[in-house]
Amino acid sequence: MAGPLPDGDPVPDDGSLPASALAAGDGTLALYLHVPFCASRCGYCDFNTYTAAELGASPGASQTSYVDAALAEVALARRVLGPRTVTSVFVGGGTPTLLASETLVTLLGAVRDTFVLADDAEVTTEANPESVTPESLAALREGGFTRVSFGMQSAVPHVLHTLDRVHTPGRAAEAVAEARGAGFRDVSLDLIYGTPGESVGDWRTSLEAALAASPDHVSAYALIVEEGTPLARRIRRGELAAPDDDDLADKYVLADGLLREAGYDWYELSNWARPGHECRHNIAYWRSADWWGIGAGAHSHVGGVRWWNVKHPVTYGQRLGAGRSPGQARELLTADQQRVEQVLLESRLADGLAASRLLPSELARVGDLAGRGLVVQHDDRLVLTLKGRLLADAVVRDLLD
Numbered sequence: 001m002a003g004p005l006p007d008g009d010p011v012p013d014d015g016s017l018p019a020s021a022l023a024a025g026d027g028t029l030a031l032y033l034h035v036p037f038c039a040s041r042c043g044y045c046d047f048n049t050y051t052a053a054e055l056g057a058s059p060g061a062s063q064t065s066y067v068d069a070a071l072a073e074v075a076l077a078r079r080v081l082g083p084r085t086v087t088s089v090f091v092g093g094g095t096p097t098l099l100a101s102e103t104l105v106t107l108l109g110a111v112r113d114t115f116v117l118a119d120d121a122e123v124t125t126e127a128n129p130e131s132v133t134p135e136s137l138a139a140l141r142e143g144g145f146t147r148v149s150f151g152m153q154s155a156v157p158h159v160l161h162t163l164d165r166v167h168t169p170g171r172a173a174e175a176v177a178e179a180r181g182a183g184f185r186d187v188s189l190d191l192i193y194g195t196p197g198e199s200v201g202d203w204r205t206s207l208e209a210a211l212a213a214s215p216d217h218v219s220a221y222a223l224i225v226e227e228g229t230p231l232a233r234r235i236r237r238g239e240l241a242a243p244d245d246d247d248l249a250d251k252y253v254l255a256d257g258l259l260r261e262a263g264y265d266w267y268e269l270s271n272w273a274r275p276g277h278e279c280r281h282n283i284a285y286w287r288s289a290d291w292w293g294i295g296a297g298a299h300s301h302v303g304g305v306r307w308w309n310v311k312h313p314v315t316y317g318q319r320l321g322a323g324r325s326p327g328q329a330r331e332l333l334t335a336d337q338q339r340v341e342q343v344l345l346e347s348r349l350a351d352g353l354a355a356s357r358l359l360p361s362e363l364a365r366v367g368d369l370a371g372r373g374l375v376v377q378h379d380d381r382l383v384l385t386l387k388g389r390l391l392a393d394a395v396v397r398d399l400l401d
Contacts, residue, residue: 033091049094089121121146146186154192186216192222344396
């Protein structure tokens with residue numbers, strides 16, 4: 001999560017949760033595993049990631065010690081939650097595939113040994129195209145991973161250069177083909193639009209290159225300039241132009257048109273998939289399901305309790321090594337806070353927001369939003385139009401204010 005976090009309340013040393021939170025779920029769990037290592041830092045990125053040079057030789061900073069700490073947190077999650085059926089596992093970063101495939105398979109094995117891993121569980125790893133080989137992908141597939149998501153970002157050299165991405169433009173398509181050869185039937189590509197200097201023609205080139213690789217899923221995110229990043233400093237110095245809202249809107253419309261023509265349906269504001277290939281793990285987030293984030297800086301949500309771990313891998317390892325929860329702080333959401341979050345998240349989905357989530361005063365505003373062409377109503381659900389998707393944050397503000 002970008003930006004400052006709330007102070008929150010203390011997390012008990014044993015990580016325990018209120019009985020009401022434990023009783024609220026349906027017995028399922030989505031599990032996120034954060035791998036904070038990167039070979040180099042991209043200029044736009046403010047994720048909780050570290051290069052080897054940044055971590056240095058500090059005790060607990062090695063990949064081996066970090067994995068040991070993550071395994072300890074998996075065990076902690078089982079002690080806190082009791083038996084659960086894990087329906088999805090998502091290994092994100094950073095660049096998870098900087099770890100050996102065998103190490104990632106070991107992490108997945110710990111989840112399988114500690115919880116019940118559903119027979120049809122979706123198991124994803126993120127990967128940079130240059131961080132995999134046919135052999136490493138085959139080992140991941142054989143070890144139980146079902147889905148791989150490649151960070152392509154762009155197919156245009158000067159755009160990749162501005163983003164400080166290190167892979168060559170054609171490498172993402174090669175990685176998709178290698179994943180297919182390894183037996184993956186769910187392959188995703190991530191794109192970014194709105195990079196300074198990227199023309200609409202450049203963006204079309206990237207979309208067409210992504211479609212030519214024939215993935216099952218495409219994510220397309222507008223570039224967000226995060227404070228404290230090298231990109232933000234370059235824009236502040238006037239070396240690069242800041243993203244333009246109208247340009248971002250034009251590129252979103254282009255993406256939606258090309259992807260839908262190619263058979264990819266939008267199911268969330270920034271995500272399109274062939275039918276049956278939607279990312280079930282991310283849908284769990286948008287449905288406010290129970291999910292536990294393993295790793296330094298990871299976030300979790302169970303039964304209306306939200307917490308976040310300490311950010312630095314060394315501190316994270318020290319906490320778990322001492323038998324303590326790595327949680328930095330937490331919030332206990334009120335019933336109305338949970339409802340508002342459900343409105344914020346579910347309104348992003350293609351099947352829309354249940355009208356039953358809204359208060360009478362909020363329902364009274366739906367007619368105005370529909371009259372402005374921002375939402376349509378299907379039975380008891382409100383669905384954003386294309387125009388509404390372009391103004392999604394404003395739609396929710398108008399609905400809730």
